Amino acid sequence: MTEPFYLDRSFQDVFNKLEDGIFIADDSGYALWVNETSVKQIGSPLEEIIGKHVTELESREMFTPSVTNLVLDKREAVSSIQTSQNRKLLASGYLVPMEAQRDYVLVHVKDITDMVRSSLQLEKAESVINFYVEELKKTKEDHKLTETEDSELIGKSKKFMEMKQLIKTTAQVDATLLIQGETGVGKSVIAKNIHETSERKDRPFIPLNCSAIPAALLESELFGYKKGAFTGANAKGKKGIVQEAEGGTLFLDEIGDLPLELQPKLLQLMQEKLYIPVGSSSVETTDIRIITATNSDLSAMVAEGRFREDLYYRLNVISVEVPSLRERFEDIPLFVHHYMEIYNKKYNRSCILSNEAMECFQNYEWPGNIRELENVIERAVITSSTDLIVAEELPDKLKIYEEKSPSRYVPDMEKQSLPSYLEDVEKQAIIKAFQKNGSSRKAADALGITQSAFMRRVKKYNLALQKSLSNSDSVH
Ligand SMILES: Nc1ncnc2c1ncn2[C@@H]1O[C@H](COP(=O)(O)OP(=O)(O)OP(=O)(O)O)[C@@H](O)[C@H]1O
Incomplete structure (x- = not known):
């Protein structure tokens, strides 16, 4: 039998304003008073709750487990995650000792369904992130697998060591360099190595393969264009790679494929450090180091009139011959x-x-x-x-x-x-x-x-x- 329970009206008002549930039971486990939130959390009318034992409420699946029972068993404060109407509730029960009357149990119930859901979503998001981080690591490793470490130039043969010594010296001076050698000997790797050991190493290294870009587009690729320069051009204009390489190194691979009509413009860039973007009337200045490479015989091309002699000499200030594999x-x-x-x-x-x-x-x-x-x-x-x-x-x-x-x-x-x-x-x-x-x-x-x-x-x-x-x- 429950004894009459008196809760001051002002306390009732305060408790009823709370967004968390308040559930009060006597020291035998009979429900004495619940606030409005608690009624909603339990999902049953007040008259089906008050005066009922918590074990009965639990068996009618109003909530489970009963924190009141746990508090009464242990005679101390207990917190537990309850389930009620498919929602997750954090229920914290306290034994309230009374001097004149019997003790009672006060349970504070917070709905944490959304928190749990977001933490699950967070967990899911974390595992997705972890998955991508791992994938990224693998991709990086794979990338490393095929791309030789920049500073690592493999080779101990006499011919290669001599060449390595030469590139070590030339890396320090800002001179123009022509790298010559058969296909696949490592000309690009060497160009990058020179850049990375030079004073320009903290600035960009921009490679461009002259044979990979149609002759008609090469000039705008190199020097960029101003808006409206030609039909089909980006309305805002476009930066050229000479500008992108500012302060760093521009590596022009397969320089033998540079069209004859562009050769004077490259010569002007090398001699005077000047260029004019396509469709522009103003001259731009630049500070870049130019390294070129070829597997063609440029001197033969000069003799045949397919490459400008003045440009050839300008490019060839320092020449690096990369030995073929059969020579090493x-x-x-x-x-x-x-x-x-x-x-x-x-x-x-x-x-x-x-x-x-x-x-x-x-x-x-x-x-x-x-x-x-x-x-x-x-x-x-x-x-x-x-x-x-x-x-x-x-x-x-x-x-x-x-x-x-x-x-x-x-x-x-x-x-x-x-x-x-x-x-x-x-x-x-x-x-x-x-x-x-x-x-x-x-x-x-x-x-x-x-x-x-x-x-x-x-x-x-x-x-x-x-x-x-x-x-x-x-x-x-
Ligand atoms: N000394 C070296 N040490 C380690 N790897 C090298 C070395 N030289 C070349 N390689 C590797 O050989 C491959 C070919 O090198 P690279 O592309 O630089 O040759 P290339 O001479 O520029 O060729 P192409 O003339 O066809 O452009 C690359 O995978 C590169 O990592």
């Missing part, structure tokens, strides 16, 4: 290791080249130079059926080599440590013995080691062994 064959293993590491990581493999395959790399002429070598390695890592890439798996063009010609392959102990070189040799021996003998026991016999020693090494190097290239039985 000692560097081939460095590039092989470099790209093998990159593509093993990218395709989750642990491939190595057999000595014969490395010989093929060393004996091939590489007309496409480093770019071609990179492509061959990527293809081999993708297509090789075992971790040992053998000569037979290489493209036909590489397989044509004189069996009897002395090998040019000398392991580079500066790039590869002795233990890592010996590991490569051991891996090769294991893979080959298995391919030849078809079982781990016979392969171990052939190598003069026990079968368990053989298997230990297979495990150590994580090798996926196959009997032959066409046989897919693997050891594990």
Whole structure:
């Protein structure tokens, strides 16, 4: 039985104005008084609440769990998340001790549905953000995989070291530079390296491939245009890359493809640091360093009247000849290791080249130079059926080599440590013995080691062994 409960009228008014629910029960758990918000939260008329035991209200699914019961059980303040009418409520119950009367329980109930929803949305948003951050990291890594680190110029051969010394010196002086060399030797990488080691390194490096842009558009691409310069032009006009490169370096690749009619304008830019945007009558000044590159024979083009002589001499203040890969064959293993590491990581493999395959790399002429070598390695890592890439798996063009010609392959102990070189040799021996003998026991016999020693090494190097290239039985 509930005793009559008296709550001062002014308290009732205050409690009824609250946006949070107030629920008062006696010390046996019978509801004595609730404010208007609480009635709405419970979702039942007042007469179905007052005088009822909280266990009954709970069993009629007006709310669950009952915080009043929890307070009465523990005889201390309790907070709990309640569910009522599919909403989430934070209910905090307090035992209020009374001197003259029986104690009672006061429960303060805050609707936190929207907060929970936004925190869930926040969680979701966070997980989406995390997903994109991870994807971005991966993309960055992939990007790093194919783009050599700017400052990293691979090569230790004498020819390459001499060239490196020259570019180191020229980076410091602000002179115009012409980089010459076959396709894929690294002219663009060198231009960027020069910029990044020069005093202009904090300003933009803007590359433009003269052969990639139609001759008619090249002038506006270089110098920009004023509004209304020609039909189809952007109404506001457009900045040229000369302006974008201000203070930095403009790298003009394939300069041999610069149309004859534009050549005087480039000469004016180089000599007087002046240019006129298309459709403009005013002359602009600029402060940029110009580096150009070509794989054409510019002096022959001059002789044939296809390139202006004065511009040729102006461009060629300092000339850097980048050696072809066949002129620096000692560097081939460095590039092989470099790209093998990159593509093993990218395709989750642990491939190595057999000595014969490395010989093929060393004996091939590489007309496409480093770019071609990179492509061959990527293809081999993708297509090789075992971790040992053998000569037979290489493209036909590489397989044509004189069996009897002395090998040019000398392991580079500066790039590869002795233990890592010996590991490569051991891996090769294991893979080959298995391919030849078809079982781990016979392969171990052939190598003069026990079968368990053989298997230990297979495990150590994580090798996926196959009997032959066409046989897919693997050891594990
Ligand atoms: N010394 C080097 N060290 C590391 N990577 C290099 C080096 N030289 C070239 N590469 C790589 O070789 C590839 C070709 O280089 P790059 O594009 O600079 O050649 P290029 O001479 O400018 O070619 P093209 O004449 O066809 O424009 C790139 O992937 C580049 O990262």
